[in-house]
Amino acid sequence: MQDGLGLTPGEAAAGFVAAPLGEMGGAWLAMNLVARYGRAVPQAGALVAAAGLSGYHHLVTAQGAGMGTMAAAAPMLVVGLGLGMIGTPLADLTLGKVAHHHAGSASGLFNTATQLGIALGTALTTVVFFTHISTGARGAAVSTAFAGSLWYVVVTLDMMWR
Template sequence: MALTGFHLLITMYGTGLSTTAMALPVLALGLGLGMIGAPLTDLALGRVEDEQAGSASGLFNTATHLGIALGVVLTGVVFFPHVPDTAARGTIVVDAFAATLPYVIGGLLTMWALMFFLPRATSQRTKRP
């Protein structure tokens, strides 16, 4: 929702968009992403045995960083064909950013839908003797 609002603001105001007008959707986006981080980590690592916690945490963090890097690369693949010159500024960059946001929104919606297929967390972990 926040990215959709941000996309709407960018397409309406273009280069005239002020920093204060961008603050609300960006704040909402950061808050939403921050609120999902801890529960997602708990869900991913909640059933891991104590002896494997370090390895599982390292794997989780590696996968997270790999996903972030892949997201940046894929966003760049969509963004840079819209920018003919690396020194481009102003309207060209705003238009490229506006053209990229629907792909980012689509990716986030896809991940949101896939989260419903994740296993449900249980309140108790089973320990091996």
Template sequence: MPLSLFHGRQFSGGMAAQLMHGLLCGLFFMTWTLYLQQGLGMSPVHAAIAFVLLSVGELAGATIAAKSAGRFARRLPRTGALITIAAMAGYGLQTAAGQADVNLLGTAAPVVLIGFGLGMVGGPLADLSLAKVLHENAGSASGLFNTAMHLGIALGTALTALVFFATTDGSPDAALNRDAFLTVPWWVGSLLAVMWALMFCLPRQATTPAD
């Protein structure tokens, strides 16, 4: 691993943003699964449909990001992060207000928007973080970037014990699981805000050393 990779602000900042990306995904998806099934009493099929809705939004966001072909540079993933923050806040407020009455149809809009925003982040974040890496270091840089995502997911899943199981203690009680999830959207929103700030380290244009 060439340590010189970390001399560039865009790579170091991109790596940190990718770590935050993995962290929030690990934290949210694990707790969301438990909340939908144990907190709201959804069947595994209905919980899977919720994930499908989020995936549809993510596919739409990724498609827009791919078609832009770097025209908006770092503004695109930053916009995606802001959309996700707003959608996550809306979902958090809706969850807190509805408690046991929250249903899949009523939460479809914020769930799709969460996926849409995340879809706008993934591809451009990788492109911009690696844009100025020298060709001879491309393999190491790509491996480190992917490792940051997996490390973040592992840490986020581990943090579930702090923000979720500390409240439920593994109990299947619906009310306990709903109460435990109420703080999760705000934790995730905070991580998104940090990720958004780190994106200021990315280059304004997606240019490579060869350019």
């Protein structure tokens, strides 16, 4: 069975394997650059991820249900690269100047805020998706709703570097 983007679940999974591969590359890149460029590294990562999602939006809009596995994988590699550049140095940059006696509390607060942000971001993106689609929709309607929800994430990533 195919989903609304024209990929079988197996094809979609193969295409999305590119994201964690990109994240590994982004993490390596970030750890090599953060000592020199500091917080500019995760900010650049946000721009890279936004560019990848913009490319993905273009593919979904242009190809819709005809998009293949390789077309899905290319922008997800870029998205992963950007997300790796954000996530890897973020804890060190955020907690690096916290006094030793506050390290445990600060780390717990940082991790809680990170998890809360991920949950809220996922929930809000889902709300945006479902406001663009009706119950039982298939094919082009799903592609359109998905493309509409991507812009929400792109704008959010864009605000991170400012």
